[in-house]
Amino acid sequence: MQNQPTICYIEGDGIGAEIFRHAQEIFDKAVNLSFGGEKSIHWKKVHAGEKALSEVGEYLPQETLDAIKEHGLAIKGPLGTPVGGGFRSINVALRQQLDLYACVRPVSYFEGIDSPVKRPEDVDMTIFRENTEDVYSGIEFESQSEEAKQLIGYLESSLNVTKIRFPKTSAIGIKPVSAEGTKRLAKAALDYAVAQNKKRLTFVHKGNIMKFTEGGFRHWAYETANDYPVFTQLEYLQIKQEAGIEAANKAKEEAQSQGKIYVDDVIADNFLQQILLNPSHYDLVATLNLNGDYISDALAATVGGIGISPGANINYETGHAIFEATHGTAPDIAGLGLANPSSLILSGVMMFEYMGWGEVASKIKEALGKTLKSGCLTKDLGGTATTSEFSERIASYLN
Numbered sequence: 001m002q003n004q005p006t007i008c009y010i011e012g013d014g015i016g017a018e019i020f021r022h023a024q025e026i027f028d029k030a031v032n033l034s035f036g037g038e039k040s041i042h043w044k045k046v047h048a049g050e051k052a053l054s055e056v057g058e059y060l061p062q063e064t065l066d067a068i069k070e071h072g073l074a075i076k077g078p079l080g081t082p083v084g085g086g087f088r089s090i091n092v093a094l095r096q097q098l099d100l101y102a103c104v105r106p107v108s109y110f111e112g113i114d115s116p117v118k119r120p121e122d123v124d125m126t127i128f129r130e131n132t133e134d135v136y137s138g139i140e141f142e143s144q145s146e147e148a149k150q151l152i153g154y155l156e157s158s159l160n161v162t163k164i165r166f167p168k169t170s171a172i173g174i175k176p177v178s179a180e181g182t183k184r185l186a187k188a189a190l191d192y193a194v195a196q197n198k199k200r201l202t203f204v205h206k207g208n209i210m211k212f213t214e215g216g217f218r219h220w221a222y223e224t225a226n227d228y229p230v231f232t233q234l235e236y237l238q239i240k241q242e243a244g245i246e247a248a249n250k251a252k253e254e255a256q257s258q259g260k261i262y263v264d265d266v267i268a269d270n271f272l273q274q275i276l277l278n279p280s281h282y283d284l285v286a287t288l289n290l291n292g293d294y295i296s297d298a299l300a301a302t303v304g305g306i307g308i309s310p311g312a313n314i315n316y317e318t319g320h321a322i323f324e325a326t327h328g329t330a331p332d333i334a335g336l337g338l339a340n341p342s343s344l345i346l347s348g349v350m351m352f353e354y355m356g357w358g359e360v361a362s363k364i365k366e367a368l369g370k371t372l373k374s375g376c377l378t379k380d381l382g383g384t385a386t387t388s389e390f391s392e393r394i395a396s397y398l399n
């Protein structure tokens with residue numbers, strides 16, 4: 001990473017501009033405190049979303065994609081979804097066009113935030129969600145459309161499919177899940193596990209029902225894991241069968257003490273129970289696109305942080321990454337100075353970690369933690385602080 005990297009930013013729609021202004025001030029102050037002027041960020045504004053349509057006549061100009069490709073990194077606020085035609089979602093288009101295949105969502109608890117569970121402090125997980133495949137690919141055809149009729153006709157007449165219960169009115173979608181797509185995601189999670197010294201990686205899937213797509217994900221993910229220093233659940237179960245549970249637990253403990261990562265898998269519906277019942281058992285999670293969508297939000301809710309959870313979309317092969325606030329444009333409070341900038345600020349924390357500027361990330365995270373603990377909370381968190389008051393408190397805690 002250069003000392004003066006250019007980072008593209010998309011302010012976003014609705015509350016985007018309000019939260020961005022404050023987040024940028026906090027980022028710059030933390031960089032300055034960390035490096036005393038030796039390193040700094042050159043911010044480059046790029047356009048996307050509703051504001052881009054009014055300013056430059058397009059939702060997602062080619063210049064935006066080119067700039068992110070050239071400079072590698074971007075951070076963005078929320079984008080409104082275009083109404084009628086064009087893109088389904090600009091966020092999805094950005095991820096697809098830059099092939100940002102890993103959606104990374106860390107979820108942990110901040111003291112001072114109200115949570116619906118008894119021990120939110122037990123939650124400390126990072127989710128790697130596959131970002132380019134699955135039913136999210138957007139291949140679906142409307143009920144009774146010519147395409148749906150043709151596809152259903154082909155399935156019934158050429159592939160002897162008899163399981164479509166109501167073929168005349170079924171809308172139909174396609175769920176592609178590939179070995180390449182799974183392996184690169186699993187590799188990203190495993191590399192992260194090694195770099196961060198994680199003890200456990202869990203593959204979450206629904207392979208008991210969707211045997212070839214989600215079952216394929218499970219199979220290819222384990223295949224990838226075998227190239228790493230791991231002790232797998234399969235090995236554990238084999239020892240348990242041959243020598244009993246104590247021997248299996250001992251082997252697992254020994255492997256982990258030698259620095260091996262314990263790799264297991266859990267069915268998605270069970271995992272949604274586990275995050276409520278035994279969150280401390282889990283650490284890193286790799287999963288498919290749709291499961292990841294549900295799990296990230298459910299998990300964020302357990303720490304009361306659905307509005308403050310950050311996210312990143314990364315292609316670890318090209319290095320391109322977009323860090324983003326995970327909430328929407330909040331049209332109901334836009335312009336009122338009430339928005340909580342935490343999700344964007346924590347996305348910045350992820351960005352600085354990714355850049356290798358860990359000292360900047362730690363400073364910001366610590367200052368945000370102190371702010372929340374001090375009871376300075378925005379309205380969505382049950383407080384009365386405005387966006388400015390909340391952000392100024394964070395800035396005042398930076399040191």
Ligand code: NAI
Nearest residue numbers: 078079080081307326327328329330331332333339340380
């Ligand atoms: P939303 O997340 O914008 O709002 C849901 C509720 O949460 C609202 O009551 C809002 O006031 C509140 N809220 C959200 N962010 C907040 C913040 N930072 N501080 C305080 N309160 C906050 O979801 P909604 O209403 O479903 O979507 C509005 C628009 O945002 C839609 O066009 C949607 O497509 C888009 N959207 C964009 C996303 C993105 O760019 N990553 C993600 C989700 C929605």
